[in-house]
Amino acid sequence: MATSHSVQFAGGTLGRQRHICAFFNSIGEEHRVLRPFFKDGFDRGEKATHIVDPDNRDEHLKRLAEAGIDVQRAMDTGQLELRPWRETYLRGDRFDQDAMVALIEQILQSGPPAGYALTRLVAHMEWALLDKPGVDDLVEYETRLNYVLPKYDDPVICTYDLSKFGATVAMDIMRTHPVVIIGGILQENPFFVPPDQFLLELREQRSVRKSAATAN
Amino acid sequence: MATQSHPIHFPAGSLGGQRHICAFFNSSDEEHRVLGSFIKEGFDKGDKAFHLVNPDQREDHLKRLVASGINVQKAMENGQLEVRHWQDAPLRGGRFDQDSWLDSFEKVLQSGPATGYAQTRFLAHMEWALVDLPGVEDLIEFETRVNYVVPKYEDIVICAYDLSKFSASVVMDALRTHPVVIIGGILQENPFFVPPDQFLLELREQRSVRKRAAAAN
Numbered sequence: 001m002a003t004s005h006s007v008q009f010a011g012g013t014l015g016r017q018r019h020i021c022a023f024f025n026s027i028g029e030e031h032r033v034l035r036p037f038f039k040d041g042f043d044r045g046e047k048a049t050h051i052v053d054p055d056n057r058d059e060h061l062k063r064l065a066e067a068g069i070d071v072q073r074a075m076d077t078g079q080l081e082l083r084p085w086r087e088t089y090l091r092g093d094r095f096d097q098d099a100m101v102a103l104i105e106q107i108l109q110s111g112p113p114a115g116y117a118l119t120r121l122v123a124h125m126e127w128a129l130l131d132k133p134g135v136d137d138l139v140e141y142e143t144r145l146n147y148v149l150p151k152y153d154d155p156v157i158c159t160y161d162l163s164k165f166g167a168t169v170a171m172d173i174m175r176t177h178p179v180v181i182i183g184g185i186l187q188e189n190p191f192f193v194p195p196d197q198f199l200l201e202l203r204e205q206r207s208v209r210k211s212a213a214t215a216n
Numbered sequence: 217m218a219t220q221s222h223p224i225h226f227p228a229g230s231l232g233g234q235r236h237i238c239a240f241f242n243s244s245d246e247e248h249r250v251l252g253s254f255i256k257e258g259f260d261k262g263d264k265a266f267h268l269v270n271p272d273q274r275e276d277h278l279k280r281l282v283a284s285g286i287n288v289q290k291a292m293e294n295g296q297l298e299v300r301h302w303q304d305a306p307l308r309g310g311r312f313d314q315d316s317w318l319d320s321f322e323k324v325l326q327s328g329p330a331t332g333y334a335q336t337r338f339l340a341h342m343e344w345a346l347v348d349l350p351g352v353e354d355l356i357e358f359e360t361r362v363n364y365v366v367p368k369y370e371d372i373v374i375c376a377y378d379l380s381k382f383s384a385s386v387v388m389d390a391l392r393t394h395p396v397v398i399i400g401g402i403l404q405e406n407p408f409f410v411p412p413d414q415f416l417l418e419l420r421e422q423r424s425v426r427k428r429a430a431a432a433n
Contacts, residue, residue, distance in 0.1 A: 023388055162385040167377070170384035171240055175400055180408070183392050183418075187407040191399045201400075 012186030095134035312351035
């Protein structure tokens with residue numbers, strides 16, 4: 001990877017692995033930790049695609065402006081693109097993991113033709129807590145992204161609000177991301193499980209649950 | 217599950233001397249599948265076993281020890297296995313007093329050599345912190361302070377958390393307060409570990425932020 005694509009923030013430098021999950025306790029913590037990640041990207045002329053909680057959209061933009069980003073201009077030029085859940089994860093009012101993996105890949109591929117060497121993609125993941133068909137596929141989707149993202153240099157950060165998720169999901173999320181931010185610190189993740197192995201584990205879990213259900 | 221059934225072993229020196237471990241499980245089945253060999257090896261080596269359990273799960277826990285080939289009756293009679301209920305340990309007196317339990321915890325570790333056991337394998341089920349009693353919110357402060365105690369001893373301390381019962385916030389803080397972690401049945405040194413001096417500072421800052429926010433409202 002070219003050194004011009006080096007990405008440093010949260011006390012660490014990204015290596016080849018760029019599928020990152022970030023655990024935060026509040027939007028304040030999120031912006032405190034990711035500020036340099038946002039700001040450096042804008043300063044270097046990189047694309048920023050943010051998939052945000054519609055309830056936090058204004059707050060998100062306000063905090064980007066506070067970080068010294070000319071939000072209006074960046075949105076006008078297309079450098080900053082905000083996409084709501086209903087046009088991404090919840091298109092058609094349901095979560096379709098195949099469609100979403102394809103969309104992420106499409107977003108990353110659209111950067112270079114539009115003149116952006118790198119795209120910094122940040123996605124708020126609390127849509128998975130909404131009562132919609134398919135949201136149970138969250139963890140399977142996250143592990144499958146690991147087949148796609150290594151083809152690109154673009155960093156993809158999935159943010160999880162710890163005050164909203166249960167521990168079981170949080171641990172599975174941790175196991176499906178090769179890089180993790182916890183307590184504001186970015187680390188390579190020794191608990192990461194490669195997708196082949198994780199998919200096998202998911203299949204086994206399901207068959208255990210099915211045979212338990214049949215036994216009852 | 218095949219991918220999670222690797223037994224955990226503790227070869228000497230493999231943990232860089234760190235022996236305060238948190239273990240995350242989704243069920244008792246998973247817990248015993250992962251820790252069974254660790255527990256059994258301890259008995260075979262003549263180590264002391266101290267298990268802190270939910271009284272409701274005591275019978276199930278003992279049954280599983282028997283199933284892994286441990287002579288539970290004999291081990292309890294000769295004192296090699298000590299099973300303590302929550303209300304006689306961290307929840308003594310109907311509340312969690314972290315100073316008093318930290319002190320008792322250290323005494324448990326000290327009592328091993330005094331009674332002829334070179335090493336104690338201490339296993340604690342941590343769901344007592346979900347019981348509605350005063351002081352249980354000090355769980356994380358207690359966990360970080362355990363890091364001042366455990367390095368003084370040779371003993372292995374495993375704090376087991378049932379993921380289906382805790383919130384993500386508590387579990388991430390539990391992760392950050394243990395230098396070694398078992399997740400998905402795999403034991404690893406934990407890069408997210410925060411040393412206790414620094415973690416206590418962080419807890420103090422959180423509290424003062426919360427106080428200021430409360431005062432502002």
